[in-house]
Amino acid sequence: MIGLAGEYLERRRLVWVLAQRELIARYRGTALGFLWTFLHPLLLLLVYSLVFGTFVRIEVEHYPAFLFAGLLPWWWFAKTLAVSSTSLLADAPWIRQAAFPASISPLVANLAGAVDFLLGVPLLIGVLAWQGAPLGVHLLWLPLLVLLQFVFTLGLGLAAGALSVRFRDTVQLIQALTPILFFLTPVIYPPSQVPARFEWLLELNPLTHLIRPYQAVLYEGQAPALWDLGLATAAALVALAIGAVTLDRLRDRIPEEL
Amino acid sequence: MSSPALGPIVSVEGVSKTFRYRPYARGSLTLKSALLDLVLFRPRPPKVETAALSELSFEVAPGEALAVLGKNGAGKSTLLRILAGIYRPDSGSVSVQGRRALLLELGAGFHPELSGRENARISALVAGLSDSEFQARAEEVFAFAELSEEQLDAPVRTYSSGMAVRLGFAVAAHLDPALLIVDEVLAVGDVAFQAKCRERISALREGGTALILASHAYGEVRETCSRALWLEGGRLRQSGPTAEVLDALEAESQVPTA
Numbered sequence: 001m002i003g004l005a006g007e008y009l010e011r012r013r014l015v016w017v018l019a020q021r022e023l024i025a026r027y028r029g030t031a032l033g034f035l036w037t038f039l040h041p042l043l044l045l046l047v048y049s050l051v052f053g054t055f056v057r058i059e060v061e062h063y064p065a066f067l068f069a070g071l072l073p074w075w076w077f078a079k080t081l082a083v084s085s086t087s088l089l090a091d092a093p094w095i096r097q098a099a100f101p102a103s104i105s106p107l108v109a110n111l112a113g114a115v116d117f118l119l120g121v122p123l124l125i126g127v128l129a130w131q132g133a134p135l136g137v138h139l140l141w142l143p144l145l146v147l148l149q150f151v152f153t154l155g156l157g158l159a160a161g162a163l164s165v166r167f168r169d170t171v172q173l174i175q176a177l178t179p180i181l182f183f184l185t186p187v188i189y190p191p192s193q194v195p196a197r198f199e200w201l202l203e204l205n206p207l208t209h210l211i212r213p214y215q216a217v218l219y220e221g222q223a224p225a226l227w228d229l230g231l232a233t234a235a236a237l238v239a240l241a242i243g244a245v246t247l248d249r250l251r252d253r254i255p256e257e258l
Numbered sequence: 259m260s261s262p263a264l265g266p267i268v269s270v271e272g273v274s275k276t277f278r279y280r281p282y283a284r285g286s287l288t289l290k291s292a293l294l295d296l297v298l299f300r301p302r303p304p305k306v307e308t309a310a311l312s313e314l315s316f317e318v319a320p321g322e323a324l325a326v327l328g329k330n331g332a333g334k335s336t337l338l339r340i341l342a343g344i345y346r347p348d349s350g351s352v353s354v355q356g357r358r359a360l361l362l363e364l365g366a367g368f369h370p371e372l373s374g375r376e377n378a379r380i381s382a383l384v385a386g387l388s389d390s391e392f393q394a395r396a397e398e399v400f401a402f403a404e405l406s407e408e409q410l411d412a413p414v415r416t417y418s419s420g421m422a423v424r425l426g427f428a429v430a431a432h433l434d435p436a437l438l439i440v441d442e443v444l445a446v447g448d449v450a451f452q453a454k455c456r457e458r459i460s461a462l463r464e465g466g467t468a469l470i471l472a473s474h475a476y477g478e479v480r481e482t483c484s485r486a487l488w489l490e491g492g493r494l495r496q497s498g499p500t501a502e503v504l505d506a507l508e509a510e511s512q513v514p515t516a
Contacts, residue, residue, distance in 0.1 A: 173290070
Protein backbone atom coordinates (compact mmCIF):
# COMPACT_ATOMS: atom_id res chain seq x y z
CA MET A 1 0.00 0.00 0.00
CA ILE A 2 2.92 2.29 0.74
CA GLY A 3 4.40 1.51 -2.67
CA LEU A 4 1.09 2.42 -4.26
CA ALA A 5 0.90 5.75 -2.39
CA GLY A 6 4.46 6.58 -3.45
CA GLU A 7 3.68 5.79 -7.07
CA TYR A 8 0.57 7.99 -6.98
CA LEU A 9 2.48 10.84 -5.39
CA GLU A 10 5.24 10.62 -7.97
CA ARG A 11 2.77 10.51 -10.86
CA ARG A 12 0.26 13.04 -9.48
CA ARG A 13 0.61 15.43 -12.45
CA LEU A 14 -0.13 12.70 -14.94
CA VAL A 15 -3.06 11.49 -12.83
CA TRP A 16 -4.47 15.00 -12.62
CA VAL A 17 -4.28 15.61 -16.39
CA LEU A 18 -5.82 12.22 -17.16
CA ALA A 19 -8.68 12.75 -14.70
CA GLN A 20 -9.43 16.18 -16.20
CA ARG A 21 -9.38 14.66 -19.66
CA GLU A 22 -11.70 11.86 -18.61
CA LEU A 23 -14.27 14.34 -17.25
CA ILE A 24 -14.10 16.58 -20.29
CA ALA A 25 -14.49 13.61 -22.64
CA ARG A 26 -17.41 12.32 -20.59
CA TYR A 27 -19.44 15.48 -20.99
CA ARG A 28 -18.28 16.81 -24.35
CA GLY A 29 -19.73 13.97 -26.40
CA THR A 30 -23.26 14.03 -24.96
CA ALA A 31 -26.04 15.94 -26.66
CA LEU A 32 -26.90 18.09 -23.65
CA GLY A 33 -23.31 18.34 -22.50
CA PHE A 34 -22.83 19.37 -18.93
CA LEU A 35 -26.58 19.79 -18.33
CA TRP A 36 -26.94 16.03 -18.69
CA THR A 37 -25.03 15.57 -15.41
CA PHE A 38 -28.00 17.11 -13.64
CA LEU A 39 -30.84 15.97 -15.84
CA HIS A 40 -29.99 12.29 -15.86
CA PRO A 41 -30.04 11.74 -12.07
CA LEU A 42 -33.17 13.89 -11.74
CA LEU A 43 -34.99 11.83 -14.36
CA LEU A 44 -33.89 8.60 -12.70
CA LEU A 45 -34.95 9.92 -9.30
CA LEU A 46 -38.36 10.84 -10.71
CA VAL A 47 -38.92 7.36 -12.13
CA TYR A 48 -37.64 5.58 -9.00
CA SER A 49 -39.91 7.77 -6.81
CA LEU A 50 -42.88 7.07 -9.03
CA VAL A 51 -42.31 3.32 -9.19
CA PHE A 52 -41.27 2.60 -5.62
CA GLY A 53 -43.00 5.50 -3.81
CA THR A 54 -46.32 5.58 -5.66
CA PHE A 55 -46.75 2.25 -7.49
CA VAL A 56 -45.09 -0.13 -5.01
CA ARG A 57 -45.76 2.19 -2.07
CA ILE A 58 -42.72 1.87 0.13
CA GLU A 59 -43.79 3.54 3.37
CA VAL A 60 -41.19 6.22 3.97
CA GLU A 61 -41.89 9.86 4.67
CA HIS A 62 -40.46 12.19 2.04
CA TYR A 63 -39.53 9.17 -0.02
CA PRO A 64 -37.66 11.06 -2.81
CA ALA A 65 -35.31 12.54 -0.20
CA PHE A 66 -34.63 9.13 1.35
CA LEU A 67 -34.15 7.59 -2.07
CA PHE A 68 -31.76 10.22 -3.37
CA ALA A 69 -29.61 10.14 -0.21
CA GLY A 70 -28.80 6.48 -0.99
CA LEU A 71 -28.99 6.49 -4.78
CA LEU A 72 -26.38 9.16 -5.40
CA PRO A 73 -23.58 7.36 -3.50
CA TRP A 74 -24.73 4.02 -4.96
CA TRP A 75 -24.44 5.36 -8.49
CA TRP A 76 -20.97 6.59 -7.69
CA PHE A 77 -19.98 3.12 -6.49
CA ALA A 78 -21.58 1.15 -9.32
CA LYS A 79 -20.46 3.38 -12.18
CA THR A 80 -16.93 3.75 -10.89
CA LEU A 81 -16.47 0.03 -10.30
CA ALA A 82 -17.67 -0.66 -13.85
CA VAL A 83 -15.31 1.93 -15.35
CA SER A 84 -12.37 0.84 -13.15
CA SER A 85 -12.79 -2.78 -14.17
CA THR A 86 -12.21 -1.90 -17.83
CA SER A 87 -9.71 0.89 -17.17
CA LEU A 88 -6.53 -1.13 -17.70
CA LEU A 89 -7.90 -2.61 -20.91
CA ALA A 90 -8.83 0.89 -22.09
CA ASP A 91 -5.36 2.23 -21.28
CA ALA A 92 -3.59 -0.74 -22.90
CA PRO A 93 -1.81 1.38 -25.55
CA TRP A 94 0.00 3.23 -22.77
CA ILE A 95 0.58 0.34 -20.39
CA ARG A 96 1.94 -1.92 -23.15
CA GLN A 97 4.14 0.61 -24.91
CA ALA A 98 5.12 3.30 -22.44
CA ALA A 99 6.37 3.37 -18.87
CA PHE A 100 2.82 3.92 -17.68
CA PRO A 101 2.12 2.37 -14.26
CA ALA A 102 -0.99 0.18 -14.45
CA SER A 103 -2.13 1.40 -11.02
CA ILE A 104 -2.89 4.83 -12.47
CA SER A 105 -5.87 3.76 -14.58
CA PRO A 106 -8.21 2.76 -11.71
CA LEU A 107 -7.20 5.88 -9.75
CA VAL A 108 -8.14 8.11 -12.69
CA ALA A 109 -11.50 6.32 -13.01
CA ASN A 110 -12.09 6.82 -9.30
CA LEU A 111 -11.19 10.50 -9.30
CA ALA A 112 -13.52 11.16 -12.21
CA GLY A 113 -16.26 9.18 -10.44
CA ALA A 114 -15.77 11.16 -7.24
CA VAL A 115 -15.99 14.46 -9.12
CA ASP A 116 -19.17 13.21 -10.78
CA PHE A 117 -20.60 12.49 -7.34
CA LEU A 118 -19.55 15.83 -5.89
CA LEU A 119 -21.19 17.63 -8.82
CA GLY A 120 -24.40 15.84 -7.85
CA VAL A 121 -24.25 16.92 -4.19
CA PRO A 122 -25.74 20.42 -4.71
CA LEU A 123 -28.59 18.76 -6.58
CA LEU A 124 -29.03 16.33 -3.70
CA ILE A 125 -29.08 19.17 -1.16
CA GLY A 126 -31.67 20.92 -3.33
CA VAL A 127 -33.95 17.89 -3.36
CA LEU A 128 -33.48 17.44 0.39
CA ALA A 129 -34.33 21.09 1.09
CA TRP A 130 -37.40 20.89 -1.14
CA GLN A 131 -38.55 17.76 0.72
CA GLY A 132 -38.00 19.50 4.05
CA ALA A 133 -35.18 17.24 5.28
CA PRO A 134 -33.49 18.48 8.46
CA LEU A 135 -30.24 19.79 6.95
CA GLY A 136 -27.88 20.76 9.72
CA VAL A 137 -24.58 20.34 11.44
CA HIS A 138 -24.41 16.62 10.73
CA LEU A 139 -23.69 17.38 7.09
CA LEU A 140 -20.13 17.86 8.33
CA TRP A 141 -19.84 14.06 8.36
CA LEU A 142 -20.07 14.02 4.57
CA PRO A 143 -16.34 14.50 3.80
CA LEU A 144 -15.52 11.47 5.97
CA LEU A 145 -18.17 9.37 4.23
CA VAL A 146 -16.88 10.46 0.83
CA LEU A 147 -13.32 9.54 1.84
CA LEU A 148 -14.37 6.10 3.08
CA GLN A 149 -16.31 5.38 -0.08
CA PHE A 150 -13.45 6.62 -2.25
CA VAL A 151 -10.97 4.27 -0.57
CA PHE A 152 -13.42 1.36 -0.73
CA THR A 153 -14.22 1.85 -4.41
CA LEU A 154 -10.59 2.45 -5.35
CA GLY A 155 -9.57 -0.80 -3.64
CA LEU A 156 -12.18 -2.83 -5.49
CA GLY A 157 -11.39 -0.96 -8.72
CA LEU A 158 -7.68 -1.80 -8.48
CA ALA A 159 -8.46 -5.47 -7.94
CA ALA A 160 -11.09 -5.59 -10.71
CA GLY A 161 -8.90 -3.67 -13.17
CA ALA A 162 -5.90 -5.93 -12.60
CA LEU A 163 -7.94 -9.16 -12.68
CA SER A 164 -9.62 -8.16 -15.93
CA VAL A 165 -6.27 -8.28 -17.71
CA ARG A 166 -5.73 -11.95 -16.93
CA PHE A 167 -9.36 -13.06 -16.69
CA ARG A 168 -11.38 -11.56 -19.50
CA ASP A 169 -14.73 -12.41 -17.88
CA THR A 170 -14.09 -10.19 -14.85
CA VAL A 171 -15.98 -7.30 -16.42
CA GLN A 172 -19.05 -9.42 -17.20
CA LEU A 173 -18.95 -10.92 -13.72
CA ILE A 174 -19.02 -7.47 -12.16
CA GLN A 175 -21.84 -6.40 -14.46
CA ALA A 176 -23.82 -9.43 -13.31
CA LEU A 177 -23.11 -9.01 -9.59
CA THR A 178 -23.71 -5.25 -9.29
CA PRO A 179 -27.54 -5.33 -9.59
CA ILE A 180 -27.67 -8.21 -7.08
CA LEU A 181 -25.69 -6.12 -4.64
CA PHE A 182 -27.97 -3.14 -5.31
CA PHE A 183 -31.06 -4.99 -4.11
CA LEU A 184 -29.23 -6.24 -1.03
CA THR A 185 -28.31 -2.68 -0.03
CA PRO A 186 -30.99 -0.56 1.66
CA VAL A 187 -31.23 2.11 -1.03
CA ILE A 188 -34.81 1.87 -2.29
CA TYR A 189 -36.23 0.50 0.98
CA PRO A 190 -35.40 1.43 4.59
CA PRO A 191 -33.65 -1.23 6.70
CA SER A 192 -36.67 -1.12 9.03
CA GLN A 193 -38.74 -2.95 6.40
CA VAL A 194 -36.39 -5.93 6.38
CA PRO A 195 -37.67 -8.89 8.43
CA ALA A 196 -35.33 -9.85 11.26
CA ARG A 197 -34.48 -13.23 9.76
CA PHE A 198 -33.07 -11.55 6.65
CA GLU A 199 -31.16 -8.79 8.39
CA TRP A 200 -27.89 -10.70 8.22
CA LEU A 201 -28.05 -10.44 4.44
CA LEU A 202 -27.79 -6.68 4.69
CA GLU A 203 -25.33 -6.68 7.55
CA LEU A 204 -22.92 -8.85 5.59
CA ASN A 205 -22.94 -6.38 2.71
CA PRO A 206 -20.26 -3.71 3.18
CA LEU A 207 -22.27 -1.32 0.99
CA THR A 208 -24.99 -1.29 3.67
CA HIS A 209 -22.53 0.22 6.12
CA LEU A 210 -21.37 2.78 3.58
CA ILE A 211 -24.85 3.85 2.45
CA ARG A 212 -26.67 3.97 5.82
CA PRO A 213 -24.44 6.78 7.18
CA TYR A 214 -25.37 8.91 4.15
CA GLN A 215 -29.04 8.36 4.92
CA ALA A 216 -28.50 9.19 8.60
CA VAL A 217 -26.63 12.39 7.82
CA LEU A 218 -28.65 13.61 4.85
CA TYR A 219 -32.16 12.30 5.40
CA GLU A 220 -32.52 11.84 9.15
CA GLY A 221 -30.31 14.74 10.19
CA GLN A 222 -28.46 12.53 12.68
CA ALA A 223 -24.93 11.44 13.32
CA PRO A 224 -24.15 8.10 11.61
CA ALA A 225 -24.24 4.97 13.76
CA LEU A 226 -20.79 4.13 15.08
CA TRP A 227 -21.37 0.51 14.15
CA ASP A 228 -21.80 1.49 10.51
CA LEU A 229 -18.85 3.89 10.53
CA GLY A 230 -16.57 1.31 12.10
CA LEU A 231 -17.54 -1.39 9.64
CA ALA A 232 -17.35 1.01 6.70
CA THR A 233 -13.82 1.99 7.73
CA ALA A 234 -12.82 -1.66 8.07
CA ALA A 235 -14.38 -2.48 4.69
CA ALA A 236 -12.55 0.43 3.03
CA LEU A 237 -9.18 -0.65 4.43
CA VAL A 238 -9.70 -4.31 3.58
CA ALA A 239 -10.78 -3.37 0.04
CA LEU A 240 -7.72 -1.19 -0.45
CA ALA A 241 -5.45 -3.95 0.86
CA ILE A 242 -7.06 -6.46 -1.51
CA GLY A 243 -6.67 -4.06 -4.41
CA ALA A 244 -3.04 -3.24 -3.61
CA VAL A 245 -2.06 -6.90 -3.13
CA THR A 246 -3.91 -8.07 -6.26
CA LEU A 247 -2.28 -5.42 -8.41
CA ASP A 248 1.12 -6.10 -6.88
CA ARG A 249 0.87 -9.84 -7.57
CA LEU A 250 -0.12 -9.26 -11.20
CA ARG A 251 1.67 -6.02 -12.07
CA ASP A 252 4.85 -7.46 -13.58
CA ARG A 253 2.85 -9.48 -16.08
CA ILE A 254 0.24 -6.84 -16.94
CA PRO A 255 2.17 -5.16 -19.80
CA GLU A 256 2.90 -8.59 -21.26
CA GLU A 257 -0.63 -9.93 -21.02
CA LEU A 258 -2.55 -6.87 -22.21
CA MET B 259 20.05 19.73 -22.72
CA SER B 260 20.78 16.93 -20.31
CA SER B 261 24.07 17.41 -18.60
CA PRO B 262 26.57 14.71 -19.49
CA ALA B 263 26.81 12.26 -16.64
CA LEU B 264 30.16 11.05 -15.46
CA GLY B 265 29.41 7.32 -15.37
CA PRO B 266 27.52 5.26 -17.93
CA ILE B 267 23.94 6.30 -18.72
CA VAL B 268 22.78 2.72 -18.99
CA SER B 269 24.15 -0.21 -17.11
CA VAL B 270 22.66 -3.64 -17.55
CA GLU B 271 23.90 -6.50 -15.43
CA GLY B 272 22.99 -10.16 -15.87
CA VAL B 273 19.48 -9.43 -17.09
CA SER B 274 17.22 -12.39 -17.86
CA LYS B 275 13.60 -12.47 -18.85
CA THR B 276 11.32 -15.46 -19.38
CA PHE B 277 7.75 -15.32 -20.62
CA ARG B 278 5.41 -17.80 -19.00
CA TYR B 279 1.87 -18.64 -19.91
CA ARG B 280 -0.59 -21.48 -19.63
CA PRO B 281 -1.93 -22.68 -22.97
CA TYR B 282 -5.66 -22.96 -22.27
CA ALA B 283 -7.69 -24.97 -24.75
CA ARG B 284 -10.40 -22.33 -25.09
CA GLY B 285 -8.10 -19.41 -25.66
CA SER B 286 -7.99 -17.01 -22.75
CA LEU B 287 -8.51 -17.93 -19.15
CA THR B 288 -11.73 -16.95 -17.37
CA LEU B 289 -12.19 -16.12 -13.72
CA LYS B 290 -15.03 -18.66 -13.54
CA SER B 291 -12.87 -21.53 -14.82
CA ALA B 292 -9.94 -20.47 -12.65
CA LEU B 293 -12.15 -20.55 -9.55
CA LEU B 294 -13.63 -23.90 -10.57
CA ASP B 295 -10.14 -25.31 -11.13
CA LEU B 296 -9.23 -24.17 -7.65
CA VAL B 297 -12.35 -25.59 -5.96
CA LEU B 298 -12.43 -28.89 -7.85
CA PHE B 299 -8.63 -29.40 -7.81
CA ARG B 300 -8.74 -29.73 -11.58
CA PRO B 301 -5.34 -30.00 -13.20
CA ARG B 302 -4.25 -26.90 -15.06
CA PRO B 303 -2.17 -27.05 -18.22
CA PRO B 304 1.52 -26.71 -17.33
CA LYS B 305 3.16 -23.35 -17.95
CA VAL B 306 5.02 -22.91 -21.19
CA GLU B 307 8.23 -20.95 -20.78
CA THR B 308 10.08 -18.99 -23.42
CA ALA B 309 13.42 -17.53 -22.50
CA ALA B 310 13.50 -14.11 -24.16
CA LEU B 311 16.78 -12.88 -22.66
CA SER B 312 19.48 -14.66 -20.71
CA GLU B 313 22.26 -13.16 -18.66
CA LEU B 314 22.76 -10.03 -20.69
CA SER B 315 25.22 -7.37 -19.51
CA PHE B 316 26.42 -4.14 -21.14
CA GLU B 317 26.88 -0.43 -20.57
CA VAL B 318 26.23 2.65 -22.66
CA ALA B 319 28.16 5.89 -22.12
CA PRO B 320 26.79 9.43 -22.54
CA GLY B 321 26.61 10.37 -26.22
CA GLU B 322 27.26 6.81 -27.33
CA ALA B 323 25.08 5.04 -29.91
CA LEU B 324 24.54 1.31 -29.50
CA ALA B 325 22.87 -0.89 -32.10
CA VAL B 326 20.90 -3.97 -31.08
CA LEU B 327 20.93 -6.51 -33.89
CA GLY B 328 19.49 -9.95 -34.44
CA LYS B 329 16.72 -11.85 -36.18
CA ASN B 330 13.06 -11.41 -35.28
CA GLY B 331 12.48 -13.13 -31.96
CA ALA B 332 16.09 -12.75 -30.85
CA GLY B 333 14.99 -10.61 -27.89
CA LYS B 334 15.59 -7.11 -29.25
CA SER B 335 12.13 -5.76 -28.48
CA THR B 336 12.10 -7.39 -25.05
CA LEU B 337 15.44 -5.76 -24.26
CA LEU B 338 14.19 -2.37 -25.41
CA ARG B 339 11.05 -2.69 -23.32
CA ILE B 340 13.09 -3.60 -20.26
CA LEU B 341 15.32 -0.58 -20.85
CA ALA B 342 12.23 1.59 -21.21
CA GLY B 343 10.86 0.39 -17.87
CA ILE B 344 7.83 -1.38 -19.34
CA TYR B 345 8.89 -4.95 -18.56
CA ARG B 346 10.60 -5.93 -15.35
CA PRO B 347 13.47 -8.41 -15.73
CA ASP B 348 13.19 -11.70 -13.82
CA SER B 349 16.75 -11.32 -12.59
CA GLY B 350 19.65 -8.96 -12.98
CA SER B 351 19.60 -5.20 -12.74
CA VAL B 352 19.04 -2.30 -15.09
CA SER B 353 19.93 1.24 -14.19
CA VAL B 354 19.33 4.27 -16.36
CA GLN B 355 20.57 7.69 -15.23
CA GLY B 356 18.09 10.34 -16.30
CA ARG B 357 15.01 10.59 -18.46
CA ARG B 358 14.18 7.95 -21.05
CA ALA B 359 12.42 8.66 -24.32
CA LEU B 360 11.24 5.83 -26.46
CA LEU B 361 9.91 5.13 -29.91
CA LEU B 362 8.59 1.60 -30.08
CA GLU B 363 7.05 0.39 -33.30
CA LEU B 364 4.56 2.50 -35.23
CA GLY B 365 2.80 5.25 -33.33
CA ALA B 366 3.25 3.19 -30.22
CA GLY B 367 2.46 4.66 -26.85
CA PHE B 368 -0.30 6.70 -28.46
CA HIS B 369 -3.92 6.12 -27.63
CA PRO B 370 -5.84 5.68 -30.89
CA GLU B 371 -8.96 7.46 -29.62
CA LEU B 372 -7.22 10.62 -28.38
CA SER B 373 -6.07 13.49 -30.53
CA GLY B 374 -2.43 13.96 -31.49
CA ARG B 375 -2.28 16.99 -29.24
CA GLU B 376 -3.58 15.09 -26.19
CA ASN B 377 -1.33 12.13 -26.93
CA ALA B 378 1.76 14.30 -27.15
CA ARG B 379 0.93 15.91 -23.82
CA ILE B 380 0.31 12.59 -22.10
CA SER B 381 3.45 11.00 -23.57
CA ALA B 382 5.48 13.89 -22.20
CA LEU B 383 3.89 13.53 -18.77
CA VAL B 384 4.46 9.76 -18.76
CA ALA B 385 8.13 10.41 -19.55
CA GLY B 386 8.33 12.68 -16.51
CA LEU B 387 7.90 16.21 -17.84
CA SER B 388 5.63 18.56 -15.91
CA ASP B 389 2.63 20.01 -17.70
CA SER B 390 4.15 23.49 -17.79
CA GLU B 391 7.42 22.10 -19.16
CA PHE B 392 5.45 20.44 -21.93
CA GLN B 393 3.32 23.50 -22.71
CA ALA B 394 6.51 25.56 -23.00
CA ARG B 395 7.81 23.35 -25.82
CA ALA B 396 4.51 22.17 -27.32
CA GLU B 397 4.65 24.54 -30.30
CA GLU B 398 8.17 23.39 -31.10
CA VAL B 399 7.11 19.73 -30.93
CA PHE B 400 4.13 20.25 -33.24
CA ALA B 401 6.18 22.28 -35.68
CA PHE B 402 8.82 19.55 -35.78
CA ALA B 403 6.14 16.91 -36.46
CA GLU B 404 4.92 18.94 -39.47
CA LEU B 405 1.26 18.35 -38.62
CA SER B 406 -1.49 20.89 -39.30
CA GLU B 407 -3.84 22.17 -36.60
CA GLU B 408 -6.66 19.98 -37.94
CA GLN B 409 -4.43 16.92 -37.94
CA LEU B 410 -3.32 17.62 -34.38
CA ASP B 411 -6.94 17.75 -33.23
CA ALA B 412 -7.92 14.53 -35.02
CA PRO B 413 -7.78 11.15 -33.22
CA VAL B 414 -4.52 9.30 -33.78
CA ARG B 415 -6.35 6.32 -35.30
CA THR B 416 -6.93 8.50 -38.37
CA TYR B 417 -3.18 9.10 -38.78
CA SER B 418 -1.03 7.47 -41.42
CA SER B 419 1.94 5.54 -40.08
CA GLY B 420 4.23 8.34 -41.26
CA MET B 421 2.24 10.96 -39.32
CA ALA B 422 2.27 8.86 -36.15
CA VAL B 423 6.03 8.32 -36.35
CA ARG B 424 6.62 12.01 -36.97
CA LEU B 425 4.67 12.99 -33.89
CA GLY B 426 6.23 10.19 -31.83
CA PHE B 427 9.72 11.24 -32.81
CA ALA B 428 8.95 14.92 -32.25
CA VAL B 429 7.80 14.26 -28.69
CA ALA B 430 10.71 11.92 -27.90
CA ALA B 431 13.27 14.36 -29.33
CA HIS B 432 12.00 17.23 -27.20
CA LEU B 433 12.07 15.48 -23.84
CA ASP B 434 15.76 16.27 -23.17
CA PRO B 435 16.29 12.53 -22.79
CA ALA B 436 19.40 11.03 -21.26
CA LEU B 437 18.58 7.89 -23.22
CA LEU B 438 16.72 7.63 -26.51
CA ILE B 439 15.41 4.16 -27.33
CA VAL B 440 14.37 3.58 -30.94
CA ASP B 441 12.85 0.39 -32.33
CA GLU B 442 12.94 0.12 -36.10
CA VAL B 443 10.70 3.06 -36.81
CA LEU B 444 13.05 5.58 -38.36
CA ALA B 445 12.95 3.95 -41.77
CA VAL B 446 9.34 5.14 -42.06
CA GLY B 447 8.53 8.56 -43.44
CA ASP B 448 9.92 10.57 -46.31
CA VAL B 449 13.61 11.14 -46.96
CA ALA B 450 13.51 14.76 -45.81
CA PHE B 451 12.02 13.84 -42.47
CA GLN B 452 14.52 11.02 -41.99
CA ALA B 453 17.33 13.50 -42.57
CA LYS B 454 15.80 15.85 -40.03
CA CYS B 455 15.59 13.02 -37.49
CA ARG B 456 19.24 12.10 -38.02
CA GLU B 457 20.27 15.69 -37.56
CA ARG B 458 18.26 15.94 -34.37
CA ILE B 459 19.73 12.70 -33.04
CA SER B 460 23.29 13.92 -33.62
CA ALA B 461 22.48 17.18 -31.86
CA LEU B 462 21.06 15.26 -28.90
CA ARG B 463 24.12 13.01 -28.79
CA GLU B 464 26.45 15.96 -28.76
CA GLY B 465 24.50 17.10 -25.71
CA GLY B 466 25.19 13.75 -24.02
CA THR B 467 22.11 11.72 -24.94
CA ALA B 468 22.82 8.03 -25.40
CA LEU B 469 21.06 6.20 -28.22
CA ILE B 470 19.97 2.58 -28.38
CA LEU B 471 18.73 1.56 -31.78
CA ALA B 472 17.22 -1.75 -32.86
CA SER B 473 17.22 -1.97 -36.61
CA HIS B 474 17.43 -4.18 -39.66
CA ALA B 475 18.60 -1.26 -41.78
CA TYR B 476 22.29 -2.13 -41.60
CA GLY B 477 23.35 0.87 -43.65
CA GLU B 478 21.83 3.21 -41.11
CA VAL B 479 23.31 1.22 -38.23
CA ARG B 480 26.79 1.35 -39.73
CA GLU B 481 26.49 5.09 -40.16
CA THR B 482 25.00 5.92 -36.76
CA CYS B 483 26.23 3.44 -34.19
CA SER B 484 29.77 2.94 -32.98
CA ARG B 485 29.04 -0.24 -31.11
CA ALA B 486 26.66 -3.15 -31.63
CA LEU B 487 25.16 -6.08 -29.74
CA TRP B 488 24.16 -9.16 -31.70
CA LEU B 489 21.43 -11.16 -29.97
CA GLU B 490 20.57 -14.72 -30.84
CA GLY B 491 17.85 -16.60 -28.96
CA GLY B 492 18.05 -14.06 -26.16
CA ARG B 493 21.77 -14.52 -25.64
CA LEU B 494 24.61 -12.26 -26.56
CA ARG B 495 26.23 -13.74 -29.65
CA GLN B 496 28.78 -11.02 -30.23
CA SER B 497 29.44 -7.44 -29.23
CA GLY B 498 31.97 -4.86 -30.30
CA PRO B 499 32.57 -2.22 -32.94
CA THR B 500 29.62 -2.03 -35.33
CA ALA B 501 31.64 -2.89 -38.43
CA GLU B 502 32.98 -6.12 -36.92
CA VAL B 503 29.63 -7.29 -35.59
CA LEU B 504 27.82 -6.44 -38.80
CA ASP B 505 30.41 -8.22 -40.93
CA ALA B 506 30.07 -11.36 -38.82
CA LEU B 507 26.27 -11.16 -38.91
CA GLU B 508 26.14 -10.59 -42.64
CA ALA B 509 28.65 -13.34 -43.34
CA GLU B 510 26.36 -15.76 -41.53
CA SER B 511 23.04 -14.67 -42.96
CA GLN B 512 24.42 -13.87 -46.40
CA VAL B 513 22.15 -10.89 -46.80
CA PRO B 514 23.52 -8.20 -49.07
CA THR B 515 24.33 -4.95 -47.31
CA ALA B 516 21.38 -2.53 -47.34
